[in-house]
Amino acid sequence: MVLGNARRGRSGARIAGGLALAGVALAGCAASVPPVAPGTLAVVGAESQYADVAAQVGGRYVSVVAVMNNPNADPHGFEVSPSVAREVARARLVVQNGAGYDDFMRVVEAATPSPRRRVVVAQRVLGLASSIPNPHLWYGPATMPAVAAAIEADLARLEPAHRAYFAARLARFDVAMGALRARIAAFAARFAGRRVATTEPVGDYLLSALGLVNATPFRFQADVMNGVDPAPQDVGTVESLLTGRRVAALLVNAQVSSPVTTTLTGLAQGAHVPVVALYETMPRGFTYQRWMTAEIDAIERALTTGRSTRRLT
């Protein structure tokens, strides 16, 4: 009996030690989030492209962090860390995509309720259903102007003193968006109707704005996006598009590789079909508009000179 008690006491001490360790670990996580600069609003963008637009509109009155900003990782496989929860908990404004793409943000927001926080969801701003099959909304040319306007409205409500400043920043962003739309229109005037193949629906909204025809079955693109094996029939269809040179370019998701995409890239190279990398999150060193322009330039280079662009620089 006494022995039993002693043993229980020891295990109790061990549990207490374990809890203390866990506490230290949690404190470590908490400390790893850098402080917000004084006089600025904490803003979180779920993806680096939304963080960039928020920074462009908010200017010097916002401190923006991006949750998903590793251009080498597949965003669909993202898992949240405690530091993300800390960032979201103290944020006054959160910008996210929605459409099931960044559901982890909803979970984190529900776990850290804050009446002072405003949330901009691109899918809701655009009035789309959350079940929309292709969630890569930021590739649509109408998306960011609408999201930027929603960000501006929320920032003006949070900091009415800087209302005029935010409005001016939004106007400047809209000018850049106008230039992007002009670029897209010029591309479409020249290349509308050209056929391309893709591995994923990542850039599909941009491709249709550019007037390009995506010859890849959507089922195949969705299967690759969702990490399940595409049907052999669909693989055969896409392979014959490349080997038969029935498309002008193969557009691959730069952040996702699987045996299927590797095989397709190899086939495209063998058939001298140029390969263009489309990024799923904004690569480092770009703004949203420069990123989109670089992608369009890369596609144009592929269509005119047959050159591949495997990385944006």
Added chain:
Amino acid sequence: MHWLVEPGFWSNPVVGPALILGAVVAAVSAAVGVVVVVRGQSFAGHALTDVAMAGGAGASLVGATPLVGFLLAGIVGGASIEAAGAERVRDRDVATGVVLGGAAGLTALLLYFVSSSTSATGSTQSVLFGSVFTVSPSVVPLGVAVAAATLATLFGVRRPLLLSSLSPELAAARGVRPRVVSLVFVVVLAASVALSALVIGAILSTALLVGPASAALRVSRGLVGATVGAIVAGVAAVELGIVASYDSFYWSAAHRSVPVSACVVAVVLVEVAASAGWSRWRRGRG
């Protein structure tokens, strides 16, 4: 053949390698499986699949061919179960369970790293459940070579192996060293698990290992007959599974195919059920 195979089957670029690799893998799994069932090592076989899983996840993390990862991890894991040296069945059971749990945990960690830091996608799906249609054709020669080496080794040690499985005392009297035999066999087992992990995934490779073998052992009398029967049943299961998976594209208007692994396991289950029914019917008559 039109009643069985939907159009485009033979000309499809991914079907050919799948059929070849599938047949080879099924033959090895079935032959090894007969010994596994006779030795009562189904659980150890399953543990090796979990170890192989960790290896496959590690391979996709460093960008290597999954087969190499499956193989290395399986051999290391199998040797460590063997080296734990559990003589009694119960100790062996526990050692196997511990290795299994540890390997599954390691798999979870590695797959997390894969999806959060590299661009490899779908690794979870392909490591756990296999994807023979996406196996690169360049892996086929390596797979066939590993399969041939595995079968040759199994054939070479078949006598001491079966003797020590069926009658350890007699084997010892004949000068068979049981530890050496077990070690060789666990390496053979690891290789066969690694191969079938490619086709139907690490988790499901137990089905291909144990299913055809147990069905054949029920139906046939001698071990030679059982091995031949198991190979026939295993190859049939994989090839029919590939055909069914291909055909399933046309079963629904949305063209949602059923994965190969699910189709193969379904055929294996039918075979096991049929063999059980057959042996019951025969016993009823006899």
